[in-house]
């Protein structure tokens with residue numbers, strides 16, 4: 001595959017942009033280095049790079065592009081919004097409409113606030129939980145990534161772990177000291193942490209279905225235990241649904257799993273591909289936020305008409321009948337094919353999948369927590385990633401990231417992908 005132009009652009013990028021990328025997870029550092037592919041056009045399930053190569057895309061921009069690239073309904077909504085002016089700095093009708101749509105879809109959201117990113121949304125739920133409880137400490141689960149704000153860059157997941165820097169320089173030790181990390185799916189560890197620090201804990205931050213060390217679902221009863229333990233100690237439960245909201249069902253993981261948090265942070269899918277974040281929760285807690293309450297959060301771009309219009313249009317697409325059943329159908333096919341080809345080639349893997357989100361770990365262990373996900377062989381993943389890319393299949397360049405099926409993927413795309421998987425595994429054995 002010719003990548004001359006990508007290589008040239010990456011050389012230039014390194015002159016101007018730190019590391020040549022605007023988010024570290026886009027670099028190929030974790031998959032043997034080299035130039036990332038520079039994409040030029042995206043439509044439906046496909047990418048075309050600057051050298052004219054075509055790819056089937058399973059990155060989906062790390063999650064948001066659930067309807068495929070350049071979905072006509074979303075593109076039309078963005079175009080209309082742009083024609084009416086992209087930023088007002090005043091309230092708009094679209095914000096009301098979208099907030100109402102989110103509330104209807106996710107009943108635990110009594111009130112919401114829009115932000116510009118998932119990072120901001122999570123960061124603010126932490127501030128609000130602290131304001132509401134008058135406490136400072138938090139609990140999170142090892143390997144879970146919650147954006148790049150200071151309090152959560154402590155034993156963070158996909159990005160930092162992939163780069164071998166679990167804690168970031170520049171985060172004061174005093175801030176990190178307020179974050180207690182326990183393994184996911186381990187009720188005893190959570191109990192122990194709460195016994196020790198319970199009266200100081202403002203909130204427990206959890207991805208109800210983990211999307212940052214592959215795809216890991218909670219063990220039966222685990223999230224109920226999180227709620228029970230947290231509330232017994234007067235702490236709040238904060239769900240980070242930045243990946244999971246509208247991923248597995250029309251609504252959030254909390255509905256799928258039947259457990260309600262006190263606060264929820266969202267992002268990615270709800271922006272239809274434009275920058276967005278949102279958080280919400282119980283009325284009495286959300287009323288802590290300015291201008292009603294003492295917890296400050298703001299944003300020049302927050303709730304901008306283009307992001308609102310794109311988000312509304314994206315949810316309208318997801319409301320169409322059969323969308324999530326189709327993810328399941330294609331997901332089953334993809335998972336079964338990957339497992340079969342691995343078996344035939346004698347390559348050891350574990351696959352975790354829920355609906356259209358799937359993770360391939362190069363390990364024979366079951367993966368229920370970060371430690372087990374970390375056991376996935378990074379060199380094997382790097383080899384697999386490069387072999388797939390050579391055959392025109394675009395995956396995330398990290399062993400911790402999931403594959404995402406979109407509404408644009410077809411049976412034929414899955415067949416083509418499975419042929420590439422077969423060839424890759426045969427070359428790896």
Ligand code: PLP
Pocket residue numbers: 062116117118119120122145146147148207211212240241242243267268276277
């Ligand atoms: N929370 C989770 C679970 C995420 O996966 C991410 C991003 O990958 C974030 C928060 C941060 O979102 P953003 O990149 O929009 O700031």
